[in-house]
Amino acid sequence: MTRMIFVNLPVTDLARSEAFYEALGFTKNPQFSDDGSACMVVSETIHVMLLTHAKWKSFTSRQIAPAHSSEVLLALSCDSRDAVDAMNSAAAKHDGTADINPAQDLGFMYNRNFADPDGHVWEAMYMDMSTMPTD
Structure with missing residues (x-):
């Protein structure tokens, strides 16, 4: 069986978050x-579970991180720099x-960071391994 990942994110406005991720x-x-909750499919093996705060609290008693903090940086590969x-x-x-952080262009790797409406940080990145330095 192929492993899958379900990234669970607490959200304040489920409809707004669904619309945001659909736009991506x-x-x-x-x-x-x-x-x-809303299960947003990124690929066959990657899903983002958007959970209202009430639903989130049914899974854990740990506090939800404030929107201005960074609890994790989620990197997602893209097919090109344009993507x-x-x-x-x-x-x-x-x-x-x-662009919550400066764009990074290392030649073989290019990335830009953004935050969703609840402050969860994503890194859209493209890598061209054929141009990666060998040293």
Whole structure:
């Protein structure tokens, strides 16, 4: 069986978060969604579970990190530099914050960071291993 990852994120406004992630190209899987959660499919093996605060609290008693903090940086590969730029632009146009850190261009690797409406940090990145330095 292929391993899958389900990234669980607490959100303040489920509908707003669904719209944000749909704008990034993720699709909703209604089979694993309800009034307190939305399963957003990134790929066959990667899913983002958006959980209302009430639903989140049913899984853990640990506090939700404030939106201005960074509890994790989620890196997601893209097919090209243009796709990195497009994801960052889509985030900015749909209640997210673009370029929360400076863009990084190492030649073989290019990335830009954005935050979703709840402050969760994502890194859209592209790597061209054929141009990676060998030294």
